[in-house]
Amino acid sequence: MGARLRGFFDIRSGEALPVSLTFLYIAVVVAAFLLAKPIRNALFLRQYGPYALAYVYAAVPLALSVFVPIYTRVAARLGQRAVTVWTLMFFASNVLLFWWLFRRHPFVLLPGVFYVWVNCFGIIAPVQAWSFANSQFDTRQAKRLFGVIGAGASFGAILGGLLARVLVRPVGDAINLLLVLAALILAAAVVVSIANAKIRRRGLARRGKRHRHPFGETLDEIRRTPYLRLTASMVFLVAIATQWTGFQLSVVADQRFGGSAEALTRFFGTFNFILGIVSLTVQLTLTASVLRRYGVALAILLLPSALGFGTAAILLLPVFWPVIMTNALDQGLRFSVDKATYELLYLPIAPGARARIKNAIDIVLNRAGDATGGVLLGLTTRGFAGLPGLNVGLRGTAAINLVLLTGWFAIAWRLRREYVRTIHETIRRHRLDAERHSRRVLDRSAVSALEQKLAADDPAAVRYALSIIEQEPGGIWRRPLHRLLHHDDPEIRRRALSILSASGDQTISPVVAEMLRDPDLAVRTEALLFLSQQVGIDPVARIQELGEFPDFSIRAGIAAFLASPGRARNLDAARVILEQMIAASGEAGARDRDEAARVLSLLPEVFPDLLVKLLDDEDPRIARVAVKALSRAGAAGVPLLQERLLEEDPALRYRIIAALNKLRRLHPEVQLDRKLIELLLAAEIGGHYRSHQVLGAVGETLPSGDPVMVAMRQSMEHELERIFRLMSLLFPEAQLQDAYVGLRxxxxxxxANALEFLDNVLEPHLRQLVVPLLDPQTSLRERIIIADRLIGA
Structure with missing residues (x-):
C-alpha cells in the first residue's frame, strides 16, 4: 500500500520521511490556525461587531514590529531549528494564558487582544512551516511534491473546521476550545522536534559564524532587485485584497448569526471544514498536475482571476451567497494551488538569503499591507481613529477591491516572466563561474608565468606556452611573440608567425620578408603565406627570386595572393588553384588540403562552398578548420551548412550544428530553415530515446564500467549536446546553453534551477519530450517506457 501511495504521488526514494513530516507539520499548524479563527471571530464579533475589524487589522503590524526583532535576534543566536520549536511552545503557553484570562479575569479589550494574537500566530507559524518545507526540497522536487505537501494545509483546514464545529458544544463553549488549540500547537512542536532529529535539512543548518543582516539592508535588497520588488508588491496587494474579502464574510456572518458566539463559531467552523475538503480535493488532484504541466506562469494567475470573478458578482449582487462564493474561491485556492505556487517563488533566491528575505516579505511587508488595508477599510466604511468614513457597504468595498485585484493580476503577469529571468540568472552565473574555472583564465600571475615560459631556454616549455596562447590569443602576447620569430627552434618560429598572422599583425612584415630566406622549409612557407595574404606581395616573383619552395606552399601562396583585395585580385584563378589542392587525395595530398584549409580560413566569405567540401576531409583537424571558418562566413555560409545538416556521420553533424550556433551568435539576423532544424531535432530526440532502449537492454548483461557501457554513455552525452545546440538554433533568445551547463x-x-528554467521556456510539446531525458529523478525504466510509446519497442 505504501509503495502504491508513493507511486501515485510520485514520492521517490529518500523522500517519504521528509514529505510525511512536512505534511504533518503544515497540517497541524493550519488546523490550529483555523480552529483559532472561528474562536477569534466569534468572540470579537459578539463584542464589537464587524466594522471594528479595521482597528485590529491595523494593530497586527504594530504587534509584529515588537515581536519580529526579538524573534530575529533569538533565531540568529539559537538557529532556525531550535527557535521554531521554542516559538511553538511560546504560542501554546500564550493560549493557556488567554484561556485563564477569559475564564477568570475578562476585560473589555481582551477579545481584541486575542484577535491580534491569532493573526500574529497565523502569520508566523505558517511562515515557519513553509520555510521548513523550502529547506527540504530543491526547485524540481518542490514542483513535484508541494502539491502533496500543500494538501497538509487542506487537511489541516478540514481538521480545524471539524474541531470548531463538533467540539464547541461538548467542551462547553468557544473559550474552552482554547485548550484544544493549545494541544494542537504543542503537537506541532513535537513534530518539528522529531524532524530536527531525523532529517538533515538543506540550507538551515550552518557551520561557522552566522552573519547578521540588518533589516534595513534586507529591505534595500528587496527594493533594488526587480524580482523581489515585484514579489513584495504582489504580497502587499494580496494582503489588502484578501483582507477585504474576509471582512465581507464577517459582515454577512454577523448579519445572519450576530449575538451568538456559539452560532458564529459553528458557522465559521463549518465553512472552514467544507472548504478544507474542497481545497484538499483540489490539492491532491490538480495542484501537482497544474504545476508540472503549466508551471508558475499560469498557476500564479488563478487566484486573482477567481477573486476578480467573485468580487464582480458581489458588485452586481451584494448579498450573502456571492460573498460566500468569493470567500470559498479564496480559501479553496489559497490553501492549495496558490500556496504551493507562492512558495515556489522563493526557490530561485539564494539559500543563504532566502529565509531573511522571506521573513521580511511574508511577516513585515505582508503585515504592512494589512495595516494599510485596515486603515483604508475604516476610512471607506465607518471611519478610523476619529476620522469620518465614506460609509460604503458591500458593493462599495467590492468596487474598490476589484481595482486592487486588477493591480494584483498585473503584477503577477509581470512576475511570471521575472521568475523565469531570475532562474536563468542563477544558472547563467553558474555558467560564467564554470567557464572562468574551466578556461585558462589569464590573470596577472598566469600572464607572468606564461611570459617566463615564452622566454625559457627549454624549447618544450616555449611550445607549451604557445599551445595555450593559440587557444587564448590576444594583443598582450605580441611583444614576446615578436622575439620568438628569431628563436633557434624552427617549429617555435613557425608557430609564433602563425599566431601573429591570424591576429593580422602587419608590423612584422619586414621581419617576415627576411624569414623567406629561413633555412627551414616550413618557416619559409608560413612567411610566404603571410606576405601573400597580409601584405599582398606577388608570391610568384618572390619564389623565382628565392628558389626552393614545395609545390603546396607555392600554390597556397599564389591562391592567397590572387584572392586578396587589390589590383591583382583574380578570384577565378584562385578558385582553380584551391580546387586542385582540395582534390589532392591520400596521405601525400594531406599537406595540400591543409594549406588550402588555412588559406580558406583567412577568407571564409570568399569561397564558402570550397570550405563545405573540406567538411568531409578524412583528417579531423582539416574538417575542424573548415567548420570554424564557415561559422565566420556570414549569411553566405548558412545555406551551405544547412544542406549538410542531415549528414549520417554524427561527428560531422555535430561540427555543422556547432558552426551554425556560432554563426547565429555572430550574425543574429540570419534566417534559418526552422522546418529542417525541427526535423533534425525530432530525429535526434528519437535517437536519444532509442539509445536509452539499447542502454536498458545492454545494461542487463554488462556492468556499468564495461568499455561498451562507457562508450554508449559518452555517445549519449554527444546526442544531448546536439539536441541542446539544435534547440538553441530554434530559440536563440532563450539562451539554452546556460541551462545545458547548469544541468552538468x-x-x-x-x-534543479536549470530544469525549472527549461520547463518554463520550452514549448509544451518539446518540454514533454526533453525534460524527462534530463531530470535525474526520471529513471531509466521510465525513459524506456516513453521511448516505447514514442518510437516503438
Whole structure:
C-alpha cells in the first residue's frame, strides 16, 4: 500500500520521511490556525461587531514590529531549528494564558487582544512551516511534491473546521476550545522536534559564524532587485485584497448569526471544514498536475482571476451567497494551488538569503499591507481613529477591491516572466563561474608565468606556452611573440608567425620578408603565406627570386595572393588553384588540403562552398578548420551548412550544428530553415530515446564500467549536446546553453534551477519530450517506457 501511495504521488526514494513530516507539520499548524479563527471571530464579533475589524487589522503590524526583532535576534543566536520549536511552545503557553484570562479575569479589550494574537500566530507559524518545507526540497522536487505537501494545509483546514464545529458544544463553549488549540500547537512542536532529529535539512543548518543582516539592508535588497520588488508588491496587494474579502464574510456572518458566539463559531467552523475538503480535493488532484504541466506562469494567475470573478458578482449582487462564493474561491485556492505556487517563488533566491528575505516579505511587508488595508477599510466604511468614513457597504468595498485585484493580476503577469529571468540568472552565473574555472583564465600571475615560459631556454616549455596562447590569443602576447620569430627552434618560429598572422599583425612584415630566406622549409612557407595574404606581395616573383619552395606552399601562396583585395585580385584563378589542392587525395595530398584549409580560413566569405567540401576531409583537424571558418562566413555560409545538416556521420553533424550556433551568435539576423532544424531535432530526440532502449537492454548483461557501457554513455552525452545546440538554433533568445551547463553542475540546486528554467521556456510539446531525458529523478525504466510509446519497442 505504501509503495502504491508513493507511486501515485510520485514520492521517490529518500523522500517519504521528509514529505510525511512536512505534511504533518503544515497540517497541524493550519488546523490550529483555523480552529483559532472561528474562536477569534466569534468572540470579537459578539463584542464589537464587524466594522471594528479595521482597528485590529491595523494593530497586527504594530504587534509584529515588537515581536519580529526579538524573534530575529533569538533565531540568529539559537538557529532556525531550535527557535521554531521554542516559538511553538511560546504560542501554546500564550493560549493557556488567554484561556485563564477569559475564564477568570475578562476585560473589555481582551477579545481584541486575542484577535491580534491569532493573526500574529497565523502569520508566523505558517511562515515557519513553509520555510521548513523550502529547506527540504530543491526547485524540481518542490514542483513535484508541494502539491502533496500543500494538501497538509487542506487537511489541516478540514481538521480545524471539524474541531470548531463538533467540539464547541461538548467542551462547553468557544473559550474552552482554547485548550484544544493549545494541544494542537504543542503537537506541532513535537513534530518539528522529531524532524530536527531525523532529517538533515538543506540550507538551515550552518557551520561557522552566522552573519547578521540588518533589516534595513534586507529591505534595500528587496527594493533594488526587480524580482523581489515585484514579489513584495504582489504580497502587499494580496494582503489588502484578501483582507477585504474576509471582512465581507464577517459582515454577512454577523448579519445572519450576530449575538451568538456559539452560532458564529459553528458557522465559521463549518465553512472552514467544507472548504478544507474542497481545497484538499483540489490539492491532491490538480495542484501537482497544474504545476508540472503549466508551471508558475499560469498557476500564479488563478487566484486573482477567481477573486476578480467573485468580487464582480458581489458588485452586481451584494448579498450573502456571492460573498460566500468569493470567500470559498479564496480559501479553496489559497490553501492549495496558490500556496504551493507562492512558495515556489522563493526557490530561485539564494539559500543563504532566502529565509531573511522571506521573513521580511511574508511577516513585515505582508503585515504592512494589512495595516494599510485596515486603515483604508475604516476610512471607506465607518471611519478610523476619529476620522469620518465614506460609509460604503458591500458593493462599495467590492468596487474598490476589484481595482486592487486588477493591480494584483498585473503584477503577477509581470512576475511570471521575472521568475523565469531570475532562474536563468542563477544558472547563467553558474555558467560564467564554470567557464572562468574551466578556461585558462589569464590573470596577472598566469600572464607572468606564461611570459617566463615564452622566454625559457627549454624549447618544450616555449611550445607549451604557445599551445595555450593559440587557444587564448590576444594583443598582450605580441611583444614576446615578436622575439620568438628569431628563436633557434624552427617549429617555435613557425608557430609564433602563425599566431601573429591570424591576429593580422602587419608590423612584422619586414621581419617576415627576411624569414623567406629561413633555412627551414616550413618557416619559409608560413612567411610566404603571410606576405601573400597580409601584405599582398606577388608570391610568384618572390619564389623565382628565392628558389626552393614545395609545390603546396607555392600554390597556397599564389591562391592567397590572387584572392586578396587589390589590383591583382583574380578570384577565378584562385578558385582553380584551391580546387586542385582540395582534390589532392591520400596521405601525400594531406599537406595540400591543409594549406588550402588555412588559406580558406583567412577568407571564409570568399569561397564558402570550397570550405563545405573540406567538411568531409578524412583528417579531423582539416574538417575542424573548415567548420570554424564557415561559422565566420556570414549569411553566405548558412545555406551551405544547412544542406549538410542531415549528414549520417554524427561527428560531422555535430561540427555543422556547432558552426551554425556560432554563426547565429555572430550574425543574429540570419534566417534559418526552422522546418529542417525541427526535423533534425525530432530525429535526434528519437535517437536519444532509442539509445536509452539499447542502454536498458545492454545494461542487463554488462556492468556499468564495461568499455561498451562507457562508450554508449559518452555517445549519449554527444546526442544531448546536439539536441541542446539544435534547440538553441530554434530559440536563440532563450539562451539554452546556460541551462545545458547548469544541468552538468555538481550543485543539485543549480541542476534543479536549470530544469525549472527549461520547463518554463520550452514549448509544451518539446518540454514533454526533453525534460524527462534530463531530470535525474526520471529513471531509466521510465525513459524506456516513453521511448516505447514514442518510437516503438
Amino acid at each position: 553542475s555538481a550543485n543539485p540546486v543549480i541542476r
